[in-house]
Structures are given as C-alpha cells and as structure tokens.
Amino acid sequence: AQTVTQSQPEMSVQEAETVTLSCTYDTSENNYYLFWYKQPPSRQMILVIRQEAYKQQNATENRFSVNFQKAAKSFSLKISDSQLGDTAMYFCAFAPYSGSARQLTFGSGTQLTVLP
Amino acid sequence: NAGVTQTPKFQVLKTGQSMTLQCAQDMNHNSMYWYRQDPGMGLRLIYYSASEGTTDKGEVPNGYNVSRLNKREFSLRLESAAPSQTSVYFCASNIRGQSSYNSPLHFGNGTRLTVT
Numbered sequence: 001a002q003t004v005t006q007s008q009p010e011m012s013v014q015e016a017e018t019v020t021l022s023c024t025y026d027t028s029e030n031n032y033y034l035f036w037y038k039q040p041p042s043r044q045m046i047l048v049i050r051q052e053a054y055k056q057q058n059a060t061e062n063r064f065s066v067n068f069q070k071a072a073k074s075f076s077l078k079i080s081d082s083q084l085g086d087t088a089m090y091f092c093a094f095a096p097y098s099g100s101a102r103q104l105t106f107g108s109g110t111q112l113t114v115l116p
Numbered sequence: 117n118a119g120v121t122q123t124p125k126f127q128v129l130k131t132g133q134s135m136t137l138q139c140a141q142d143m144n145h146n147s148m149y150w151y152r153q154d155p156g157m158g159l160r161l162i163y164y165s166a167s168e169g170t171t172d173k174g175e176v177p178n179g180y181n182v183s184r185l186n187k188r189e190f191s192l193r194l195e196s197a198a199p200s201q202t203s204v205y206f207c208a209s210n211i212r213g214q215s216s217y218n219s220p221l222h223f224g225n226g227t228r229l230t231v232t
Contacts, residue, residue: 004158009156016215041227043204044226045206045208045221045223045224045227046223046224047220047221050220091158091159103159104221106158106159107158108156108157108158109156109158
C-alpha cells in the first residue's frame with residue numbers, strides 16, 4: 001500500500017514571494033503518477049500539476065513547478081510570485097501507473113495562506 | 117459544458133435518516149468516484165465505478181451504497197446516517213484506459229453533510 005505524507009499542515013507566504021510545499025511518499029512501484037491538487041475556499045478541487053515518474057524532467061505549469069526526487073521519494077511544489085488567489089489547501093496525491101482506481105492516495109493537505 | 121455536478125451543496129440529517137447524493141458528469145468519462153474529505157485525513161475513496169455497469173469498494177465503504185445509473189450519473193446513498201458520516205463528499209470522474217490514470221480527476225464542488 002502507498003502512503004503520502006504532507007508534514008506541513010499550515011504555511012504562509014508574503015505576496016510575490018516564493019514558497020515550497022513538501023510531500024513524501026512511500027511505494028514499491030517503479031512507474032507511477034504524482035499530482036498536486038489545489039482546493040480554494042470555494043471547495044473546488046483543481047489539478048495544479050502532474051508528474052510521471054519515468055520522466056526525469058520536473059514538471060512546470062506557469063508559476064508552479066515541482067522538485068521530483070525519485071530516489072528520495074520526494075515531490076515538492078514550488079509556487080513563485082505568490083498571489084492572493086493561491087490561498088488554498090494543497091493536496092499531494094500518488095497513483096500507480098497500472099493499478100486500480102482505489103490506489104489513488106491523497107496526503108492530508110497543506111493549508112497555504114498568501115498574505116498581502 | 118458543466119463538468120461534474122453534485123447535488124445538494126449542503127445537507128443536515130438526523131441520525132438514522134437516509135439520503136442520496138447525486139452526481140452527473142457531461143464529459144463522457146467512463147470512470148466515476150465518490151470521496152469523503154475529513155480534516156487532517158485528505159480524501160478517502162468510498163466507492164468507484166470503473167465503467168458503466170460496474171462498482172467497487174474503496175477504502176471506506178461501510179455505511180454507503182452506490183448506483184451507476186448510466187454513463188453520466190453515479191449516486192451515493194446513506195441508508196441510515198450516523199454522526200461519523202459527517203464530512204464533505206466529493207464526486208469525481210476521469211477517463212481510464214490501459215493505465216490507471218490516463219487523465220486527471222475532475223471534481224464536483226462537494227456536498228457538506230452534517231449528521232446530528
């Protein structure tokens with residue numbers, strides 16, 4: 001079974017600064033996906049970024065990028081030039097490449113607050 | 117194109133009452149899911165339907181039943197609500213092919229359920 005750990009329940013950052021959210025996972029799988037989802041106060045879950053384990057290059061989506069360290073089983077999210085609209089709960093998630101749907105595992109979340 | 121639509125948005129039940137949460141997607145996705153979200157625990161899978169006509173238990177299925185009515189609709193029923201079922205419930209959908217996650221999950225806006 002997989003586990004996903006987000007060790008920072010809450011974080012804050014000043015507007016326009018950079019913040020990094022941590023995520024570690026435990027698995028015996030070699031091929032898998034990793035995700036970061038964002039949940040703003042509206043409650044809508046939104047996919048921020050996705051990384052495929054077989055790709056060495058770190059995924060990037062505009063101001064969001066990841067630092068994927070496969071050997072260390074670490075998958076952190078960096079948000080550059082933080083904006084007030086980035087205030088949300090962020091969830092890290094893991095899915096094995098060839099597993100069943102029940103094997104998508106979420107972390108417990110990190111509440112990020114962007115301060116003006 | 118509404119995406120994933122859940123109803124109701126809020127519900128209060130007394131212990132022992134029953135209710136059905138409705139979910140519909142208009143993206144022609146073959147797989148649908150029900151999650152519950154509790155503080156400090158991330159999202160946990162209740163039931164899922166890999167394709168029309170099939171349903172399977174997730175991590176926390178006790179006290180729930182589901183129906184995949186057609187390709188668009190996937191409902192979650194609480195037969196006899198208990199306070200432990202107080203939670204936020206999310207429906208999600210995606211396209212699944214040969215690998216587990218060919219596409220990311222699309223979520224509804226959630227239902228906040230309180231059982232007193």
